[in-house]
Amino acid sequence: xxxxxxxxxxxxxxxxxxxxxxxxxxxxxxxxxxxxxxxxxxxxxxxxxxxxxxxxxxxxxxxxxxxxxxxxxxxxxxxxxxxxxxxxxxxxxxxxxxxxxxxxxxxxxxxxxxxxxxxxxxxxxxxxxxxxxxxxxxxxxxxxxxxxxxxxxxxxxxxxxxxxxxxxxxxxxxxxxxxxxxxxxxxxxxxxxxxxxxxxxxxxxxxxxxxxxxxxxxxxxxxxxxxxxxxxxxxxxxxxxxxxxxxxxxxxxxxxxxxxxxxxxxxxxxxxxxxxxxxxxxxxxxxxxxxxxxxxxxxxxxxxxxxxxxxxxxxxxxxxxxxxxxxxxxxxxxxxxxxxxxxxxxxxxxxxxxxxxxxxxxxxxxxxxxxxxxxxxxxxxxxxxxxxxxxxxxxxxxxxxxxxxxxxxxxxxxxxxxxxxxxxxxxxxxxxxxxxxxxxxxxxxxxxxxxxxxxxxxxxxxxxxxxxxxxxxxxxxxxxxxxxxxxxxxxxxxxxxxxxxxxxxxxxxxxxxxxxxxxxxxxxxxxxxxxxxxxxxxxxxxxxxxxxxxxxxxxxxxxxxxxxxxxxxxxxxxxxxxxxxxxxxxxxxxxxxxxxxxxxxxxxxxxxxxxxxxxxxxxxxxxxxxxxxxxxxxxxxxxxxxxxxxxxxx
Amino acid sequence: xxxxxxxxxxxxxxxxxxxxxxxxxxxxxxxxxxxxxxxxxxxxxxxxxxxxxxxxxxxxxxxxxxxxxxxxxxxxxxxxxxxxxxxxxxxxxxxxxxxxxxxxxxxxxxxxxxxxxxxxxxxxxxxxxxxxxxxxxxxxxxxxxxxxxxxxxxxxxxxxxxxxxxxxxxxxxxxxxxxxxxxxxxxxxxxxxxxxxxxxxxxxxxxxxxxxxxxxx
Numbered sequence: 030x031x032x033x034x035x036x037x038x039x040x041x042x043x044x045x046x047x048x049x050x051x052x053x054x055x056x057x058x059x060x061x062x063x064x065x066x067x068x069x070x071x072x073x074x075x076x077x078x079x080x081x082x083x084x085x086x087x088x089x090x091x092x093x094x095x096x097x098x099x100x101x102x103x104x105x106x107x108x109x110x111x112x113x114x115x116x117x118x119x120x121x122x123x124x125x126x127x128x129x130x131x132x133x134x135x136x137x138x139x140x141x142x143x144x145x146x147x148x149x150x151x152x153x154x155x156x157x158x159x160x161x162x163x164x165x166x167x168x169x170x171x172x173x174x175x176x177x178x179x180x181x182x183x184x185x186x187x188x189x190x191x192x193x194x195x196x197x198x199x200x201x202x203x204x205x206x207x208x209x210x211x212x213x214x215x216x217x218x219x220x221x222x223x224x225x226x227x228x229x230x231x232x233x234x235x236x237x238x239x240x241x242x243x244x245x246x247x248x249x250x251x252x253x254x255x256x257x258x259x260x261x262x263x264x265x266x267x268x269x270x271x272x273x274x275x276x277x278x279x280x281x282x283x284x285x286x287x288x289x290x291x292x293x294x295x296x297x298x299x300x301x302x303x304x305x306x307x308x309x310x311x312x313x314x315x316x317x318x319x320x321x322x323x324x325x326x327x328x329x330x331x332x333x334x335x336x337x338x339x340x341x342x343x344x345x346x347x348x349x350x351x352x353x354x355x356x357x358x359x360x361x362x363x364x365x366x367x368x369x370x371x372x373x374x375x376x377x378x379x380x381x382x383x384x385x386x387x388x389x390x391x392x393x394x395x396x397x398x399x400x401x402x403x404x405x406x407x408x409x410x411x412x413x414x415x416x417x418x419x420x421x422x423x424x425x426x427x428x429x430x431x432x433x434x435x436x437x438x439x440x441x442x443x444x445x446x447x448x449x450x451x452x453x454x455x456x457x458x459x460x461x462x463x464x465x466x467x468x469x470x471x472x473x474x475x476x477x478x479x480x481x482x483x484x485x486x487x488x489x490x491x492x493x494x495x496x497x498x499x500x501x502x503x504x505x506x507x508x509x510x511x512x513x514x515x516x517x518x519x520x521x522x523x524x525x526x527x528x529x530x531x532x533x534x535x536x537x538x539x540x541x542x543x544x545x546x547x548x549x550x551x552x553x554x555x556x557x558x559x560x561x562x563x564x565x566x567x568x569x570x571x572x573x574x575x576x577x578x579x580x581x582x583x584x585x586x587x588x589x590x591x592x593x594x595x596x597x598x599x600x601x602x603x604x605x606x607x608x609x610x611x612x613x614x615x616x617x618x619x620x621x622x623x624x625x626x627x628x629x630x631x632x633x634x635x636x637x638x639x640x641x642x643x644x645x646x647x648x649x650x651x652x653x654x655x656x657x658x659x660x661x662x663x664x665x666x667x668x669x670x671x672x673x674x675x676x677x678x679x
Numbered sequence: 680x681x682x683x684x685x686x687x688x689x690x691x692x693x694x695x696x697x698x699x700x701x702x703x704x705x706x707x708x709x710x711x712x713x714x715x716x717x718x719x720x721x722x723x724x725x726x727x728x729x730x731x732x733x734x735x736x737x738x739x740x741x742x743x744x745x746x747x748x749x750x751x752x753x754x755x756x757x758x759x760x761x762x763x764x765x766x767x768x769x770x771x772x773x774x775x776x777x778x779x780x781x782x783x784x785x786x787x788x789x790x791x792x793x794x795x796x797x798x799x800x801x802x803x804x805x806x807x808x809x810x811x812x813x814x815x816x817x818x819x820x821x822x823x824x825x826x827x828x829x830x831x832x833x834x835x836x837x838x839x840x841x842x843x844x845x846x847x848x849x850x851x852x853x854x855x856x857x858x859x860x861x862x863x864x865x866x867x868x869x870x871x872x873x874x875x876x877x878x879x880x881x882x883x884x885x886x887x888x889x890x891x892x893x894x895x896x
Binding site: 128 | 858
C-alpha cells in the first residue's frame with residue numbers, strides 16, 4: 030500500500046469510442062472490454078505500467094462528453110477529476126472528430142490539470158483527407174500533443190517518452206468574451222478554498238448550475254458561502270437565457286483558433302465499403318433483412334446448431350458420456366461405499382454429474398458461441414445501428430432504442446443484461462427492461478437447449494417464437510401503459526463501421542466466458558447441493574409433489590415438475606431437465622411446446638433474481654418475480670387449451 | 680393612411696369573416712351589437728370601407744384589403760400567443776385580441792417572418808398572406824425549419840436548439856450539435872440520422888423537431 034501511494038498516477042479521460050480502453054490495455058498489458066456503446070465501462074479499470082524504469086498507476090475512466098456530467102458514468106468520471114490525486118491526465122480524442130472534442134481539452138487545460146493530449150485514430154483521419162500538423166497544435170495549445178494509432182501501437186514510444194519527461198501544467202486558456210470573463214472573475218475571486226479544478230473552472234461550473242460543484246463549494250467555503258450566493262444568483266439570473274450556449278460557442282471559437290494551421294481538410298469523395306454497409310444496416314428495407322440474416326446465421330446456425338448441437342453432442346455425448354463420466358463415476362464408487370457421499374458426488378443431483386457436467390459440457394459451449402457472436406457484432410459497431418432501427422418499435426413498449434443492447438445481451442445472459450439496464454436513462458425504462466428480461470428473453474443456454482428440442486418437432490418452433498414475441502410486445506405495451514412517466518428520448522452516436530480485430534474479439538469473448546463461468550459454477554454447485562439435500566431428506570419430493578398440480582394443470586406430465594424446480598436455480602438447468610424428459614420420450618409435441626413456452630417465461634434463475642434485487646430493490650424484484658411466475662403458467666395454460674382445441678401440432 | 684380605432688378594426692374583421700369566409704350577404708347591425716350612430720361605424724362609413732342599407736351592413740370593395748389585413752393580424756397574434764408565448768385557450772384568445780391592434784407599420788411583417796410565414800391560425804383557419812409571405816415564396820426562402828422538414832441528403836446550418844430540457848440540450852451541444860455547425864441529414868426513417876463533422880448521430884422525432892436548421896435549398 031505504502032509503495033503504491035508513491036508511484037505517480039496516470040488517468041485517462043475522453044469521449045466514448047475514441048480507443049481509450051485500447052490505450053489502457055496497451056499501456057498496462059492487461060485487457061478489459063472495449064466497447065462501441067456506453068455501458069460496459071461503468072466500472073473503472075486500473076492497472077500499472079513501467080516507463081523508463083519508473084512505476085506508474087494507470088486509471089481508465091468511463092467515457093464523458095464534457096466536464097458537466099449527465100449520465101451516471103460521466104458522473105463517476107467527473108468525480109475522479111474532482112476529488113482524486115492526478116499526476117498526469119491523458120485526454121484521448123478521435124482525430125477525425127478533433128474539432129468536436131477539443132472543447133473538452135480546453136476545459137481540462139482551463140482547470141489547470143496536468144494534461145497531455147493524445148490524438149488517436151490518426152490513420153483513419155488521414156484516410157478521410159485530414160492533414161495534421163501536431164507540433165503546431167502543441168504550440169497553439171501549450172500542452173504536449175502525441176499522435177497515435179493505438180490499435181497498432183503506433184505512437185506508444187513517443188507517448189511514453191512524453192509521460193516520462195512531463196513537466197506539469199504550464200498554460201491558461203482564454204480569454205472568452207469580455208462580459209463573460211468579467212462574471213467569471215467576479216465569482217472566482219470570491220472562492221478562497223483550494224479546488225482541484227481551480228477557481229476559474231469551479232466558478233464556471235457553478236454558473237452552469239452544477240449542483241455537485243455547488244455542494245462542494247458550500248462545504249469548502251463554510252460561512253464564506255453567504256457572500257458568494259448573492260453574486261452567483263445574480264449572474265445565473267442575468268445569464269438565464271443563454272449561458273450554456275454562449276460558453277459552448279466561445280469554446281468553439283477558441284477551438285477553431287487552436288486548429289488554425291494545425292489541421293487541413295482535403296476534400297475526398299469516395300465512399301468506402303464500410304460506409305455503404307453502414308447505410309444498408311440503417312435503412313429499414315435492407316436493415317431488417319440484414320438483421321434476420323444476423324439472427325439466422327449468428328444465433329440459429331452458429332449458437333443453436335453448432336454450439337448447442339454439434340459442440341454439446343461432442344462434449345456431452347461423446348467426451349463426457351463415453352470417457353470421462355464412466356471413469357469418474359467408477360473412481361468415486363471405488364473410493365467410497367457411503368451412500369450419501371456417493372450421491373453427493375456422482376449421484377442423480379451430484380456435484381460432478383449435475384454441477385460440473387452441465388456447466389462444462391452443456392452450458393459453456395452455448396454461452397461461449399453466443400459471446401463470440403456478440404463480441405464480433407459489438408466490435409463492428411452494429412448495435413447502435415440496431416438501436417436506431419428499433420427505436421420506433423421500442424417506444425411502443427416504453428423503451429428507447431438504447432434498450433436494445435441489454436435486450437440482445439439478455440440472449441446471452443439475462444443476469445449480465447439486468448446489470449447493463451443501469452445505462453438506461455429513466456427509472457421507468459429500467460423497470461420495464463428488467464421485467465421483459467425476466468419474462469420473455471431466454472438466455473443463450475436456455476435458448477440453445479430449447480432450439481435443439483423444438484427443431485425436432487415441425488411447427489413447434491414457430492408456435493414458441495410467436496408466443497414469446499407476442500408476450501414480449503404485449504407485456505411491454507401494457508407496462509408502458511401502466512407505469513407512470515413519459516416516454517424516453519432517444520439519441521445515440523453512430524460510430525463508423527469497423528472490421529473487428531481478431532485479437533480483440535477473442536480476448537473479449539474469453540473474458541466474458543471467464544466471468545460468466547466464475548459466476549455460474551459456484552451457483553451450479555450450490556444448486557446441486559441443495560437438490561441433493563432435498564432428495565436425501567425427502568423435502569424435494571414434497572416440493573415436487575406440492576408443485577405437481579400446477580404443472581399437470583397446464584397439461585404436462587408430473588415428471589416435468591422437477592425441470593421447473595431446477596429452472597429457478599438456473600434457467601438453463603430447467604431447459605436441460607426438459608432435454609432429459611424429451612430424450613426419455615415422455616413428451617408429446619403439444620406438451621413439449623407448452624413446456625418450452627412456460628419454461629422460457631418462467632421465473633428467472635436465482636442469479637438474475639439476486640441482480641434484480643441489487644439493481645431495482647427487493648420490493649420491485651419480488652413483485653416482478655410473482656408477476657412473471659403467474660404470467661408464465663397462465664400463458665402455458667391458455668396455450669395448452671388453444672393447441673388442444675385447434676388441433677395444431679397434434 | 681389613417682389608423683383605424685381598435686373597435687373599427689374588429690368590425691372590419693367580423694365583416695370579412697362573414698362575407699369572404701362564410702359567404703353571407705352583409706351582416707345585421709344587431710348581430711354586431713352596433714347602434715346606427717356608433718363612432719367606429721361612422722369612421723368606417725366615412726372611409727367608404729362599409730355601407731349601411733337599412734339595418735344591414737355591407738363590406739365595400741374599398742374596405743376589403745384593410746379588412747383582410749386585420750384578419751391576418753389577428754390570426755398572427757393568435758399564433759404568437761399560443762405557439763411562442765404558450766398562452767392557451769380563452770386567455771390566449773383574449774390576449775390576441777388586444778395584441779393584434781399593435782401589429783402595425785411592419786411589426787406584422789416581422790412577426791410573420793419570425794413565425795416563418797404561417798398559413799393557418801391555431802384554430803385551423805387560413806391566415807391571409809402578406810407581402811412578406813409572397814416575397815419569401817417567390818425567392819424560395821424557407822427560413823429556419825425543424826430537422827424533421829429536411830429531406831434525406833439535404834444539409835444546412837444549425838440555427839438554434841429549442842429544447843426545454845437543459846440536460847438534453849447540453850448533451851446535444853457536447854456532441855457537436857451547436858448553432859453555426861453544418862448538419863447533413865442522412866436518413867429520416869425509422870429514426871433521424873444526421874452527420875455533424877465526421878460523426879453520425881441518431882435521434883428520434885421528438886429531438887429532431889427541436890433542432891432547427893437554416894435550410895439552404
